[in-house]
Amino acid sequence: MRDGGSRLTAVGSGALVFAACLAVVYATPRDAYWIADCGNKAILSERLLETGFSTLTLEHPAAAWDPAGEAFPIPPPFALPGDAGFVSQYPPLYSALAAPFLALFGPAGLRVPAALGVAACVALFVLWTAPVFGPRWAALGGLALGLASPLFFYGTVVWEHSLTVALALAAVVLLGRPSAARAAAAGSLAALACAFRAELVLMGIALAVALTAHFRRAAPAVWFGAGALPVLGAWLGFNTLAYGDPLGVHVAENVGVTGATAAAAPLELARRATALLTAYGADPAEGAWLALALLGSVGTGIWAARRGGRVEGWVAAAATAVGAAVCLLATAQISTARVPLIALTRYNGLLAHLPWLALAGLGAAHLFREAKHATLRVGVGAGLLFLAAALPLRVALTSFETGGFWGPRMLLPALPALVATAVAALRALAPRVALPATAVLFAAGLVASAGAVEILARQKLEVATLQDFLRRQPQEIVVTNHPALGQQLAGAWGEKALLHVDDDEALARLAGGLGQRGAGEFLVLDRARSGRKLAQLPAFDCRPAGAHRGRHMPLVYDLEFWTCRTDRGEAPLPPRSPSHSQAGPGPDTGKPHPRPVMMDARNPSTPPRGHRR
Numbered sequence: 001m002r003d004g005g006s007r008l009t010a011v012g013s014g015a016l017v018f019a020a021c022l023a024v025v026y027a028t029p030r031d032a033y034w035i036a037d038c039g040n041k042a043i044l045s046e047r048l049l050e051t052g053f054s055t056l057t058l059e060h061p062a063a064a065w066d067p068a069g070e071a072f073p074i075p076p077p078f079a080l081p082g083d084a085g086f087v088s089q090y091p092p093l094y095s096a097l098a099a100p101f102l103a104l105f106g107p108a109g110l111r112v113p114a115a116l117g118v119a120a121c122v123a124l125f126v127l128w129t130a131p132v133f134g135p136r137w138a139a140l141g142g143l144a145l146g147l148a149s150p151l152f153f154y155g156t157v158v159w160e161h162s163l164t165v166a167l168a169l170a171a172v173v174l175l176g177r178p179s180a181a182r183a184a185a186a187g188s189l190a191a192l193a194c195a196f197r198a199e200l201v202l203m204g205i206a207l208a209v210a211l212t213a214h215f216r217r218a219a220p221a222v223w224f225g226a227g228a229l230p231v232l233g234a235w236l237g238f239n240t241l242a243y244g245d246p247l248g249v250h251v252a253e254n255v256g257v258t259g260a261t262a263a264a265a266p267l268e269l270a271r272r273a274t275a276l277l278t279a280y281g282a283d284p285a286e287g288a289w290l291a292l293a294l295l296g297s298v299g300t301g302i303w304a305a306r307r308g309g310r311v312e313g314w315v316a317a318a319a320t321a322v323g324a325a326v327c328l329l330a331t332a333q334i335s336t337a338r339v340p341l342i343a344l345t346r347y348n349g350l351l352a353h354l355p356w357l358a359l360a361g362l363g364a365a366h367l368f369r370e371a372k373h374a375t376l377r378v379g380v381g382a383g384l385l386f387l388a389a390a391l392p393l394r395v396a397l398t399s400f401e402t403g404g405f406w407g408p409r410m411l412l413p414a415l416p417a418l419v420a421t422a423v424a425a426l427r428a429l430a431p432r433v434a435l436p437a438t439a440v441l442f443a444a445g446l447v448a449s450a451g452a453v454e455i456l457a458r459q460k461l462e463v464a465t466l467q468d469f470l471r472r473q474p475q476e477i478v479v480t481n482h483p484a485l486g487q488q489l490a491g492a493w494g495e496k497a498l499l500h501v502d503d504d505e506a507l508a509r510l511a512g513g514l515g516q517r518g519a520g521e522f523l524v525l526d527r528a529r530s531g532r533k534l535a536q537l538p539a540f541d542c543r544p545a546g547a548h549r550g551r552h553m554p555l556v557y558d559l560e561f562w563t564c565r566t567d568r569g570e571a572p573l574p575p576r577s578p579s580h581s582q583a584g585p586g587p588d589t590g591k592p593h594p595r596p597v598m599m600d601a602r603n604p605s606t607p608p609r610g611h612r613r
Helices: 003-027 036-050 093-133 135-147 150-155 161-175 180-196 200-215 219-243 248-254 259-263 266-277 284-307 309-335 340-346 355-369 371-397 409-427 431-471 504-516
Strands: 079-081 086-088 477-480 497-500 521-527 540-549 559-566 583-585 592-594 598-600
Touching: 003 093, 003 135, 003 150, 003 431, 036 086, 036 093, 093 135, 093 150, 093 161, 093 180, 093 371, 093 409, 135 150, 135 409, 135 431, 150 161, 150 409, 150 431, 161 180, 161 200, 161 371, 161 409, 180 200, 180 219, 200 219, 200 371, 219 248, 266 284, 266 371, 284 309, 284 355, 309 340, 309 355, 309 431, 340 431, 355 371, 355 409, 355 431, 371 409, 409 431, 477 504, 504 521, 504 540, 521 540
Parallel strands: 477 497, 477 521, 540 598
Antiparallel strands: 079 086, 521 559, 540 559, 583 592
């Protein structure tokens, strides 16, 4: 294929996926965020914009009421105290990159770098594979990666994962025709990916190993390392100056063997690893069947590639059925669950959201055996090596859980390699098998992406409802004992004086300080206590004022509202709920008080309004 045609196909495919990502961004609340990580990055981006990129310290939205910072609304480990104030634990590069787009487009602009990252992945995949697969199959693979894989979700949220995949894939494209300059440039890009997420160090190592193994000489890897070293040095130096740790706060706070991991039996650790590849399932038996299904699909695919003919066709058809069935099962279980995010923790492995994985064995066997695929081997080999290294390290060195994100996000850099193996498998089949298999896998991937968009929209609407409620309250000061709520409510940051306390003792101490500084009232968002009352506070009278029951993660975001006012003078009315409340006689004064109202996101009655900060 001529280079001009490759570039045109690549740009067109990337533009299509970019438009799809932006459609989701603008169709959902733009100042509500998927989870606390995303809100934290949004807060930091706005802070960088406001200060002209002169500081990494976060503004205290209630500094006048809490000058010592004892109740800063983002507690450790999400933000850590420093000499000049609190700093986010998250690497600042994505927030810095998103800040200009925030200035241009408002909160929606915070997702533009992520959407550009997915678009770049699609375009780069086409450029990488078109010389081998041809324009149609390369475009199909690129669109599969961008629209029918977990990567699409990460083009619609405030997260850096799509950019890290794009940088790694750009390095792979450069290494397709290596020279000293191209290898050095590839090393620089791979090192830059580490500044976004430290686990991309594994991809850099995997690329160096794959280079050496493929070319059977050290020179390309040496030039690759030479290009990487200056960027790595700059990254380590920045972290040392900014945080006092060369690897940064995020690595220091999150990487290490936890007590739970150290105490886990080997069988449990193996189960966690297979859950990342497939899913936990509804129970251990289902999880075992899912693992066997993937193992069987990959193993028989490797065997069938040597047999060819009808055997290969039947094995490919069976693997396609496995991939599509598992993906559709997972999407259905998540979308129909009473609490979708809890179901997501059970069905959040690669196969559950990437049906193309079922053809990895068949495709890899063709790709590493046939000379026509030689230019793809460095990239595919590096992706598979990254997966082999990242999988056990994810289990052993992080606080292991499988929720809060769509698909195993730390394994995303392996997706281009896995999709490439699937395309290689499909191209090796007879058209009567390849075309239906492609359609089935693409449809299953699109259904999974639609499920991701649905749960994203529901979550953001739920957060927007809560933010809307807070905006309408007369109280300036809002206090919570929820450690993630301050950053989850990033859309209301700066509109309310947000404060966080760990327990009732800290709340009482804070209330005393607020009273001394002349605060007449404040609102408490208390984690649901199953009927337990709020602790008595010095100089304040607190009354229940309703509740919020989260649909997606009620164990986390179930909240009870309390209005607290000084006990001098007449007691206040509780704040008005977003729903219409019915008046009744007040318990103390005989005057009408609105009855506490339940905000139930599992059965919403009042849609939230979108806001722009």
